[in-house]
Amino acid sequence: MNRTSKKVAVIAGVGEGLGQAIARRFAPDYHVVMFARDLEKLQGYAAQLREAGGEATGMKVDLRVEREIVEALATIEQEIGPIEVAVYNAGAQHRKPLLEISGDAFEKVWRLGAFGAFVFGREAVRHMEPRGKGTILFTGATSSLRGGANFGAFAAAKFATRAVIQSIAREFGPKGIHAATVIIDGAVNMPAIHRLFPDLAKSMPPDGMLSTDEVAETYYQIHRQHRSAWTLEADLRPYSEKF
Template sequence: MTNEKASPKGAAVVIGVGAETGLGAALARRFARGGLRVTVAGRTPERLRLVAEQIAAAGGAVSVKVADAASEADVAALFDEADSDGAVELVAYNVGSNVAASALETTPELFERLWRQNAFGGFIVGREAARRMTPRGKGTILFTGATASMRARPPFLAFGAAKAGLRAVAQGLAREFSQQGVHVAHVVIDGVIEGDYAATNFAEYVRSKGPDGLLGVDDIADFYWTLHRQPRSVWTHELDLRPFKEPF
């Protein structure tokens, strides 16, 4: 498949890359196919290596950076390396895990951990990206949201609060930096993403949904790329994606 060149020396950073079948890996593959040099970042070196090898085997330019998105020092070091030549034009924040717990079972530690992964980490990454993009007057920052971004329901109170916080971060960044040429968008993933995690943990649910009943990671990645390539006269801030069978 031929590359769709975005810019001669453009670069992208995907933060929150895990399994090869996950959304972070799909985003990295899509951005590399679009012609960007991609830095894949996450906390598990082996997973990052496997994703990077897959991208390199397809002819993409890729590098690996182990980083904790909730660590200001890690994020600053990540951007210093990835943006050393002022080339980062696209950043995707795809961090955040879900934990099912009733309100009475939610500990302060769990609540804070999910908040740090989502809202706090999104703020740190978004701030560092905007700090580098605004002097150049261009760039795209994309945040992965969830159904919980819009409505908190048991047993996901903590996750809902965390994702709603991330959505607020995205809104605030968009309103502050869009007129300086930085496109900030929040993508609501309203449904279950197809992949090994869903197949292992929700096997019966996956079977019940049938063909095209889950969100395909490569299809999601195509929409992230579309957001990045949007003309400035028609920028989207929030996009919701869901399978055709998903009620809403």
């Protein structure tokens, strides 16, 4: 890895949907480092960003493992550059009746959605605090605000990540670190939803699903906010979404 002259934006949990869109939005101005378990896909995403004129690196990181997160962020600071933006976009969208959720499944959902976010946020703060600046953003969901039938495990994880970011904001906001949650309420227009729920996708009105690029723009603009008017929580949904 080559050290960059740019600041660094780390996106944890990058796939073909929102994670990739966030990386794409930050790439013109930052060296983007993407975390996921599939290194081959990450290398492909990084190549696309470089072809478009940006700087990008893919790193294989299991976000359920504390040591891997700690070591990855430390490596970035030492070998690539100072982390200015840290986005945690990982989370298992788990949906199952309560009586069918095993303890093991609950823990796995929690470990990726909540534990990983906590470690990622803690380590981002560790590197940002001495510089007195930085932005930490967590991706939230409807389940960050209320539990629903069949979402016992997922809601528990999303409630937890919201609590973590609020705690970071209150403790480290006065020290220059902007921490916020972006709550996404609605279907996100990405390839997976068309594969898994084709009838739902076809039933939507024009712009009835959240555009990944437009959501990514919100992340970017939150990062750019002046400290006199910081967002703690943004709540995004399509115009047609019922809530």
